[in-house]
Amino acid sequence: MSRLSIGIDIGGTGIKGGLVDVESGEFVGERIRVLTPEGGEPEDIATVTRDIIEQLDAPLTTPVGVAFPSAIRHGVTMLAANISQRWIGFEAEQFFENALEREIHFINDADAAGFAEVKFGAARDRDGLVIMTTLGTGIGSALIYNGVLIPNSELGHLEIDGVDAETRASAVAREREGISYAEWAVRLQRYYSHVEMLFSPDLFLVGGGVSKSHEQFLPLLDLRTPIIPATLFNRAGTLGAAALAAGPN
Numbered sequence: 001m002s003r004l005s006i007g008i009d010i011g012g013t014g015i016k017g018g019l020v021d022v023e024s025g026e027f028v029g030e031r032i033r034v035l036t037p038e039g040g041e042p043e044d045i046a047t048v049t050r051d052i053i054e055q056l057d058a059p060l061t062t063p064v065g066v067a068f069p070s071a072i073r074h075g076v077t078m079l080a081a082n083i084s085q086r087w088i089g090f091e092a093e094q095f096f097e098n099a100l101e102r103e104i105h106f107i108n109d110a111d112a113a114g115f116a117e118v119k120f121g122a123a124r125d126r127d128g129l130v131i132m133t134t135l136g137t138g139i140g141s142a143l144i145y146n147g148v149l150i151p152n153s154e155l156g157h158l159e160i161d162g163v164d165a166e167t168r169a170s171a172v173a174r175e176r177e178g179i180s181y182a183e184w185a186v187r188l189q190r191y192y193s194h195v196e197m198l199f200s201p202d203l204f205l206v207g208g209g210v211s212k213s214h215e216q217f218l219p220l221l222d223l224r225t226p227i228i229p230a231t232l233f234n235r236a237g238t239l240g241a242a243a244l245a246a247g248p249n
Contacts, residue, residue: 004028005063006056007242008049009109012036012069012082015045016234017052019062020242025120029056031238040083042090046099053100064104065245066096067112067237071152075106081137105245108152110134112240113232114142115149117205119243121232128202131155131195132230135208139166139191143199149244155195165191171210181213185220196225205230 002021009016018031032052037044053064070077075093080086093106114132117123123130127146134140139156142149156166167173169191174184192204204223206214207230214229221227232239 002028003246004058005065005242005246006053006058007065007067007112007238007240007245008052009067009112009237009241010036010045010049010069011109011237012040015048015052016238017049017056018238018242019056019058020239022243022246025116025239025243027235031235032056036083040080040087042084042086042092042095043099045083046096049096050100060102063242063245063247064100064102065107065112065241065243066104067107067109067241068092069109071154072106072108073152077106105241107241107244108142109237110140111142111149111151111153112238112244113140113207113230113236114144114205114240115244116232116236116240117207117230118144118147120239121236122228122230123203123205126203129199130203130205131199131201132205132207133195134230135169135171135206135210137172138170140208158191158194158198160190160194165194171208174210181216182220185217188217189221189223192221192223192225192227196223201225203228207233207236209233 016033019028069081070079077087077092130144132142141153141155143153158165169187204227211229
C-alpha cells in the first residue's frame with residue numbers, strides 16, 4: 001500500500017515540488033518547477049511554495065517536507081546561500097507552517113538528497129556509514145548511518161591545507177580556474193582521503209550535475225572506500241524531503 005508525501009526543493013534559482021509515493025520513490029502525477037523569486041525573501045518563497053502545494057491537490061493531512069540550502073537547527077535556518085540574508089537565524093519551519101496552514105518538516109537540501117539516494121537510489125540497501133557529497137557551487141554533504149540521517153554535516157567547510165575544502169575542490173572551482181578533470185581529481189583525492197581518514201565510511205556517493213561526467217574523474221581516485229555516482233540527480237532533494245517528512249514506516 002502506497003504512502004504519499006509532498007516534497008519541495010528550494011534552490012537559489014528554482015523551486016521544485018511533487019507528490020511522492022514514499023514506498024516506491026516514484027512521483028505521483030506532475031512534477032512542478034518554478035523560478036525562485038528574485039531576492040529570495042521568505043514571504044515570496046512561501047507564496048510560491050503554497051502555490052506549488054495547491055497545484056499538487058493533495059489532502060491537508062499529507063506530510064510536507066521542504067529541502068533548503070542551509071544548515072537547519074530545530075526548524076531555524078542558520079545560513080543563506082544565493083537567497084536573502086534574512087534567512088540567517090530565521091524561524092523558517094514555524095514561518096512556513098503559519099503561511100501554508102499545515103505542518104511541515106524543514107530539511108537541509110544536501111541531507112535530503114543523500115537520504116533519497118540511500119532510500120531509493122544508488123546506495124539503496126547499503127549498510128554502514130554512507131557519505132554523500134554534492135559537487136557544485138560548493139560541496140554539500142550528507143551522512144547516513146544504517147538508514148538514519150545525521151544532519152548538518154557541512155563537510156565542504158573542512159579546512160584542508162589552510163582553506164575551506166570547497167574553495168578548491170568544488171565543481172565551480174574547477175570551472176572557474178579552467179583546470180582539467182585530471183587536475184581536479186588531484187584536489188578531489190586530497191579531499192576524499194581526508195574525509196576517509198576522519199570517518200572511515202563504507203561508501204562515498206558523489207552527486208551534483210558534474211556526477212553525470214563521473215567517468216572523467218572518479219576512476220582517477222585511489223581510496224579504500226568505494227566511491228560511486230549518485231543516480232537521482234535533480235529529483236533527489238524533492239524525493240528525500242518527502243521521505244523524511246513521511247517518517248519511518
